[in-house]
Amino acid sequence: MAEFDFTQRFIFENTDVRGELASLEESYAHVLAKHAYPEPVAALLGELMSAAALLVNTLKFDGLLILQARSKGAVPLLMVECSSEHEMRAIARYEAEHISSGATLSELMPDGVLALTVDPSEGQRYQGLVALDGADLAECFTNYFVNSAQLPTRFWLYADGQRARGLLLQQLPADRITDSEEREASWQHVIALASTLSAEELLGLDNETILHRLYHEEELRLFAGTELKFQCSCTRERSAQALISLGLADAQLLLAEKAGTIEIDCQFCNERYLFNNDDVTQMFAEQDAPDASSTVH
Numbered sequence: 001m002a003e004f005d006f007t008q009r010f011i012f013e014n015t016d017v018r019g020e021l022a023s024l025e026e027s028y029a030h031v032l033a034k035h036a037y038p039e040p041v042a043a044l045l046g047e048l049m050s051a052a053a054l055l056v057n058t059l060k061f062d063g064l065l066i067l068q069a070r071s072k073g074a075v076p077l078l079m080v081e082c083s084s085e086h087e088m089r090a091i092a093r094y095e096a097e098h099i100s101s102g103a104t105l106s107e108l109m110p111d112g113v114l115a116l117t118v119d120p121s122e123g124q125r126y127q128g129l130v131a132l133d134g135a136d137l138a139e140c141f142t143n144y145f146v147n148s149a150q151l152p153t154r155f156w157l158y159a160d161g162q163r164a165r166g167l168l169l170q171q172l173p174a175d176r177i178t179d180s181e182e183r184e185a186s187w188q189h190v191i192a193l194a195s196t197l198s199a200e201e202l203l204g205l206d207n208e209t210i211l212h213r214l215y216h217e218e219e220l221r222l223f224a225g226t227e228l229k230f231q232c233s234c235t236r237e238r239s240a241q242a243l244i245s246l247g248l249a250d251a252q253l254l255l256a257e258k259a260g261t262i263e264i265d266c267q268f269c270n271e272r273y274l275f276n277n278d279d280v281t282q283m284f285a286e287q288d289a290p291d292a293s294s295t296v297h
Contacts, residue, residue, distance in 0.1 A: 006225035022053035030230035046159025050166030052082040063120035071112030074098035087231035
C-alpha cells in the first residue's frame with residue numbers, strides 16, 4: 001500500500017453502515033504540478049479527486065469513473081477520471097482574474113451541474129446529474145445520492161493544496177438492524193459523530209486515530225488499504241488515432257497550417273506528441289494496408 005495515496009474501507013460490526021477513507025498526496029501533487037491553479041481551484045480539484053477515490057470502490061465494474069462539474073462562472077470545468085485500477089488524472093479550467101482568495105463553490109461555479117459517469121469496459125454507459133447547489137462539493141455528492149434514490153450516503157471532503165482527504169459513510173441494506181426506527185437512529189448517530197470531525201483533523205490525522213476519536217465506543221473493522229496513483233491515459237498511439245479520424249485530406253491541410261509539424265498536447269499531463277509529414281503518411285498507409293492475417297494465398 002502506498003504510504004500517502006490510498007483508500008481504506010471500514011464497517012460497523014453492530015449496525016448496517018460501511019465507511020471509506022481516502023488520502024491523496026503524491027497523486028494530488030502530480031495534478032497540481034501540471035498547472036498553476038489558484039488556491040480555491042486547487043482545493044476544489046482535490047475535493048473532487050477525493051470523491052472519485054471514494055466512489056470508485058462503491059462501484060463494482062471494470063472501466064472508468066468520470067466526475068465533471070461544469071458552470072458558467074470563473075471555474076467552468078472540474079474533471080476527474082479514476083479507473084477501476086485506481087489510476088487517476090484530473091484537470092480544471094478557470095479564469096484567474098475572476099477568482100479571489102477564499103472564494104466558495106457557489107461563487108466559483110454558480111448554477112453549476114455535477115455529472116457522474118460510469119463508463120464500463122463492457123456494458124452500457126451510465127450518467128447521473130445533480131445541481132451544484134450545496135454549500136460545498138461534499139453536500140452536492142450527498143444530494144446526488146438522495147436525488148437518485150440510492151443507499152443513504154454522506155461525504156466529507158477537504159483539500160488544502162498539499163493533501164486531499166475524504167470520508168464516506170453509507171447505510172447498507174437492513175441486516176443487523178431490521179426495525180426502521182432503530183435503523184434510522186443508528187444512521188443518524190454515526191452521521192452526527194462524523195460531523196464533529198474538523199478539516200484539520202481529517203487532513204492531519206491517520207485513519208486509525210480518526211476512527212478512534214469518532215467511534216471509540218463502537219465496534220469497527222478496518223480493512224487493508226487500496227493504493228491509488230496518478231496515471232494519465234494519453235499515448236502517442238491515441239493521438240495518432242485522433243489524427244486518423246480527421247481523414248488524410250484534413251490531416252495534410254493541418255500539416256500545412258502548422259508549418260509541417262502537428263502538435264497534440266495532453267491537457268491532463270502536458271505531454272506533447274509531434275507528428276511530421278512522414279509520420280502522417282505512414283499512419284494513413286498503415287491504416288489502409290490490408291490485414292495480413294486475412295490475406296488468401
